[in-house]
Amino acid sequence: MENKTTKKKSKKKEKETRLFKRIITEVKKWREILHLSEWRLEIKLDDLSNIDNDDGTKYLAITQMIVPYRKATIIFDVNIQPTEIEIIVIHELIHLIIHPIVFEINDSAADRITQAEKNHLGNLEETAVSRITSIIMSQEKGDDKR
Numbered sequence: 001m002e003n004k005t006t007k008k009k010s011k012k013k014e015k016e017t018r019l020f021k022r023i024i025t026e027v028k029k030w031r032e033i034l035h036l037s038e039w040r041l042e043i044k045l046d047d048l049s050n051i052d053n054d055d056g057t058k059y060l061a062i063t064q065m066i067v068p069y070r071k072a073t074i075i076f077d078v079n080i081q082p083t084e085i086e087i088i089v090i091h092e093l094i095h096l097i098i099h100p101i102v103f104e105i106n107d108s109a110a111d112r113i114t115q116a117e118k119n120h121l122g123n124l125e126e127t128a129v130s131r132i133t134s135i136i137m138s139q140e141k142g143d144d145k146r
């Protein structure tokens with residue numbers, strides 16, 4: 001019984017190690033393509049299944065940024081599928097391009113900006129990031145066909 005549990009655990013660990021390696025490979029690839037070498041990145045894998053988004057959806061990844069220092073930690077959910085890695089990596093890295101704009105606005109207008117306006121800016125950022133990501137993804141697919 002104990003042996004089985006240990007085996008199951010190490011299988012899970014193996015799977016996570018493989019997933020992590022694939023994430024790192026995609027991050028390296030897209031970091032170069034998107035010219036994000038000025039950012040110091042830390043990549044983590046964690047169980048995000050218990051954290052709810054505002055709209056009740058689950059997080060596939062969370063990016064924490066310290067914009068003035070160009071430092072970011074990207075935490076990927078352990079339950080993401082290998083086929084989802086690339087789109088999630090691109091999405092999170094595009095945030096590193098777009099978010100500094102939002103950060104500057106929030107920072108310079110901190111005393112004049114309402115929470116509703118902050119939320120609106122956040123939604124605009126999310127829409128921009130998602131659109132750019134899907135444009136890049138459709139280009140990628142087109143490249144594969146050639």
Ligand SMILES: [Zn+2]
Nearest residue numbers: 091095126129
């Ligand atoms: Zn996002």
